[in-house]
Amino acid sequence: MTARPMKHSLTLHGHRTSVSLEASFWEAFRAIAAEQGETVNALAARIDAGRQGDEGLASAIRVFVLRHYQRK
Numbered sequence: 001m002t003a004r005p006m007k008h009s010l011t012l013h014g015h016r017t018s019v020s021l022e023a024s025f026w027e028a029f030r031a032i033a034a035e036q037g038e039t040v041n042a043l044a045a046r047i048d049a050g051r052q053g054d055e056g057l058a059s060a061i062r063v064f065v066l067r068h069y070q071r072k
Contacts, residue, residue, distance in 0.1 A: 005058075012045045019044070019058050028065045 005020035021029065033043040044061065051060050 010044045011041050012048050017057070019061065021058055021061060025062055025065055028069070029061055032065065032068050 003022055005022055006026060007018050007020045008026065009016055009018050011017075029043070030040055033040045036043065038046075044057070047060050047064050048057055051057065
């Protein structure tokens with residue numbers, strides 16, 4: 001696995017955007033979406049809706065993944 005961020009396209013609220021995350025975060029993010037019965041796009045849209053200020057989407061996803069596994 002590489003530590004370099006990998007760019008993937010997502011569709012949020014009908015618009016395409018790209019997000020760069022490390023492979024480990026993409027893997028964990030997909031697993032969480034599946035665990036919650038959501039698509040990756042739907043989960044990303046939910047995270048996007050909860051962002052505050054100038055927080056980037058990639059950062060918000062990383063924090064979401066971290067908090068998810070900290071709660072376990």
